[in-house]
Amino acid sequence: MLIRRPSDIPSSDITPESLYWSRRDWLASLGLGLAGGLGLPGLWGAQDQLKPDSWDIITGYNNFYEFGTGKDDPKANAHTLRPRPWSIAVEGEVKRPAVYSVDDIFKGLTPQERIYRHRCVEAWSMVAPWFGYPLRDVIKRLEPGSKAKYVEFVTLLDPVQMPGQRRSVLDWPYVEGLRMDEAMHPLTLLTVGIYGKPIPNQNGAPVRLTVPWKYGFKSIKSIVKIRFVEQQPHNTWAIAAPDEYGFYANVNPNVDHPRWSQAKERPLGQLFKKPTLMFNGYGDQVASLYAGMDLRANF
């Protein structure tokens, strides 16, 4: 079987970062901007401040314990992951439960580029040009039933492909979940690329979640299962340290982690911190999801 791996993609298919930027400048010079083409006005906030970090930063500094607990471990170790062929099991309160190949599940949908702020619960941050499909488009075609109140996601469990799983530093497999309205929010992405290239293994190939208003650990990587459920699902870090990590994990500068302040964040590569924005700067689009909720209790 021919398995196309990122390394097999001819270099002619890959947009060099410099060309990516020059295209971007060219688009800007035509006055198109980024937001206009995507029909999501206001999404980008102060667009000129949202310059993505470099490919090397985004793909070289990762929390992906399945490949080791050090930030540079995933880049060094994730070559053992085989992102193709890859199947995703859809289960639970849904009309079309099935095992889909990663290519079939997106067939016919339009991928989009989204430049998002990414805020880690450890108080560092970056900006990444993700490439993917709004989760809502996928959910709509799967047709969840009325009992589907939450969506649960599961990462691959395979200690051969993911050697970090040989140590029980976390409960494997990694699991995460979203409330249905969070999952259906237009900002929520199933991400398959960065800088227009296939997403590298260390960033969660072949498909990961991106929820830009929540701490990074919500954005589960290398997804093999999507389950529609009635009860709030467990999520791995809340299992590991329930007093430190919650289910909601919305970026919130006013609610500290027990061991450090969340009021500020340090952009990767920089010496000084900058203030963290409520909902990571996406409050005008997502704050209504949590109206009336005590965000201190539901951290």
Next chain:
Amino acid sequence: MTEAQLIRRVVKPVIWLAGLTPLGYQVWAFLTGHLEAEPVKGMEHFTGRTALVILFITLAITPLRRVTRRNSLIKLRRLLGLFAFFYGLVHFTIFLVFDLELSFGDLAHEVMKRPYITVGFSVLLLLSVLAATSPQFMVRKLGKRWQSLHRIIYLAAAGGVLHFLWAQKKDIRLPLIYAAVLAGLLLFRLIPLRVFAPPARPARTPAGVR
């Protein structure tokens, strides 16, 4: 060269050079952009680990002295201890400048609120006391009390390891290794001194007989 000369002219300069090497490496990495993607965290971890390692080397002098029965090694202890304090101070300064942006109000808040910082800051205070009482005239002035005072290095080392352990998110392998090393260094001190006494010398052969 006598042993005292060897220590003064060779061993101590080597310790100075080795002791300044981690700092030199950090300055080089800082100036040439070789720090990791989270530069401040990288510098904090590096200087903190360096402080602990040098503290362990300081605590290894006594065991080494007993095993080798070279009492002159004691002359290295103060210099090593001061280097450990120095890296602790650099570690704290990086935190104060880059994380707290020199806000002493924030410092008070963090020290009061976060146990691992409470412990880390206490260790720095303990080491400051040891550093301040390390000159010869202080040793003379304090007399017998100096020795009891300087036993707080054990507390400082244990606090340093606890601070390291508590700062971890999940993976505590490295702090546990540090804890094991410290436990070894402290347990060694429980071995009775007579174990290290020189073996009884054989009766000397009478003069003139070979």
